[in-house]
Amino acid sequence: MTSTIRALAEVILQNIDALEADCARRGVEAPSMKEPFKPGSEFSLNDADVQKASTVIVAAAQQLINTVQPPQVNLVMTAYSTTLAGAIRVAAEFHIADILSEAGPAGLHVKDICSICKADPVKIGQVLRFLASAWIFQEVKPDVYSNNRNSSIMVKGLSVKELHESPETKYSKPEGSTAALLGIIGDETIKGASYLYETLSDPKTAFSGEANEAPLCKALNTDLSCWQLYEQPEQQERQHRFGVAMQGISRLEPIEVTTKGFDWSGLKKDAVVVDVGGGIGSFSLALAKEHPQVKFVVQDRGPVVEDGLERAKVFFPEGVDSGRLSFQEHNFFESEPIKNADVYMLKFIIHDWSNKYSHIILKRLREAAAPHSRLIIVDKIIPYICPPSEVNEDVSVPGVWKPELPEPIVNMSGGIIYPHLSSVVMMLWCNGQERTIGDFNELLAEAGWKLEQVHQHDAFGQNSSQIIAVPI
Numbered sequence: 001m002t003s004t005i006r007a008l009a010e011v012i013l014q015n016i017d018a019l020e021a022d023c024a025r026r027g028v029e030a031p032s033m034k035e036p037f038k039p040g041s042e043f044s045l046n047d048a049d050v051q052k053a054s055t056v057i058v059a060a061a062q063q064l065i066n067t068v069q070p071p072q073v074n075l076v077m078t079a080y081s082t083t084l085a086g087a088i089r090v091a092a093e094f095h096i097a098d099i100l101s102e103a104g105p106a107g108l109h110v111k112d113i114c115s116i117c118k119a120d121p122v123k124i125g126q127v128l129r130f131l132a133s134a135w136i137f138q139e140v141k142p143d144v145y146s147n148n149r150n151s152s153i154m155v156k157g158l159s160v161k162e163l164h165e166s167p168e169t170k171y172s173k174p175e176g177s178t179a180a181l182l183g184i185i186g187d188e189t190i191k192g193a194s195y196l197y198e199t200l201s202d203p204k205t206a207f208s209g210e211a212n213e214a215p216l217c218k219a220l221n222t223d224l225s226c227w228q229l230y231e232q233p234e235q236q237e238r239q240h241r242f243g244v245a246m247q248g249i250s251r252l253e254p255i256e257v258t259t260k261g262f263d264w265s266g267l268k269k270d271a272v273v274v275d276v277g278g279g280i281g282s283f284s285l286a287l288a289k290e291h292p293q294v295k296f297v298v299q300d301r302g303p304v305v306e307d308g309l310e311r312a313k314v315f316f317p318e319g320v321d322s323g324r325l326s327f328q329e330h331n332f333f334e335s336e337p338i339k340n341a342d343v344y345m346l347k348f349i350i351h352d353w354s355n356k357y358s359h360i361i362l363k364r365l366r367e368a369a370a371p372h373s374r375l376i377i378v379d380k381i382i383p384y385i386c387p388p389s390e391v392n393e394d395v396s397v398p399g400v401w402k403p404e405l406p407e408p409i410v411n412m413s414g415g416i417i418y419p420h421l422s423s424v425v426m427m428l429w430c431n432g433q434e435r436t437i438g439d440f441n442e443l444l445a446e447a448g449w450k451l452e453q454v455h456q457h458d459a460f461g462q463n464s465s466q467i468i469a470v471p472i
Ligand SMILES: C[S@@+](CC[C@H](N)C(=O)[O-])C[C@H]1O[C@@H](n2cnc3c(N)ncnc32)[C@H](O)[C@@H]1O
Pocket: 227, 246, 247, 276, 277, 278, 279, 280, 282, 283, 299, 300, 301, 304, 330, 331, 332, 333, 346, 347, 348, 349, 352
């Protein structure tokens, strides 16, 4: 009889065929971990067969690793991985990937890196070797580091000279959004995570749905929610970084995935799409470029829309000048000023809020909606990770996918932790959560919306879905 570990290895090998066929079709080699990332070198994950093969390989490989290593190692090393977030932030803030990008494939000695970034080579040397052990940077000779596929993603698109002379512009290029996101993970997110237990065990906050009683608020010793905190003058840098980091999140899934599904081109000329809590407007900007017949209005808090307008003037001046992309300050807990819009869109908003506050946001939009209005929520749909045969949720909505993985894989997340991680991160920041399709159905119905259809792009919640609702 085939052992489980051999069966896992065989599952991996069978699925490698699909990835090799993908490379052959595109006339490229499989990506090398040693080379900096080149656009187009990734597998074609928008091809359903390639995506399925990649998911099965990741799931089987992770089960194999967890089976082969002793549980002490699995558990303790996983718990220690928060330290990686701190180390990655160090690399991003000291512009180490940018320095190594200029140094090229031969790399640079840690002393030379540190003479440029003005840091202690003994300490930075430890950080870099730790990161290289986790596949971020590579040690090409003793104490000499170069960028590899993973570390090269941290490059911000500006010269090291520019980064040092004008630090306030460090996230000004689109590539800088990943560094901004890594900055947030290594700052607010790990600070919040270290207060998770204290918040969940304190009777004052254990059952709270208030955004200002989340673990991050405890960590930063404030009574303000993260959104209110960001409005304080001394938090300007964090506020700006957050806006840019949202673009970095979008890079985790191709923009076509989040825009695909709803029939934007079916909207009539001058149809109005309101991007509620639209941040600095990255999503609307991408859609406005593709659908010139539609008008997009991005609503957010004052400082955010100011930031968004400035960026839009640089990246889409014709849209701003023609009024096809505009920005408006608006608090989504108050009455929605744009009535009868064709589409109200909530991207990465509902997951920020507990049910109590999500209900208010949805209700305000329902009050403003006309019968023809559509609501589009872009968020993850959380799958259960028990065997699908155990799930008998009573919600049948067109477009919902169910996870399926071959035996002997036992973890139905497919080893994809992102949606579940994201849910806990939302709790850390603001007592929010990601939701199952059943949760969305209930929340929408209570606010006067009928869940009509879902555009889901994978069964594991790796990519966000579009959840379409109509007024009841
Ligand atoms: C997770 S971000 C999503 C931004 C954007 N939709 C995107 O996908 O890039 C949440 C946004 O909600 C905004 N926000 C928070 N509280 C708000 C409020 N009361 N009214 C309007 N916007 C708010 C924040 O400023 C932030 O831009």
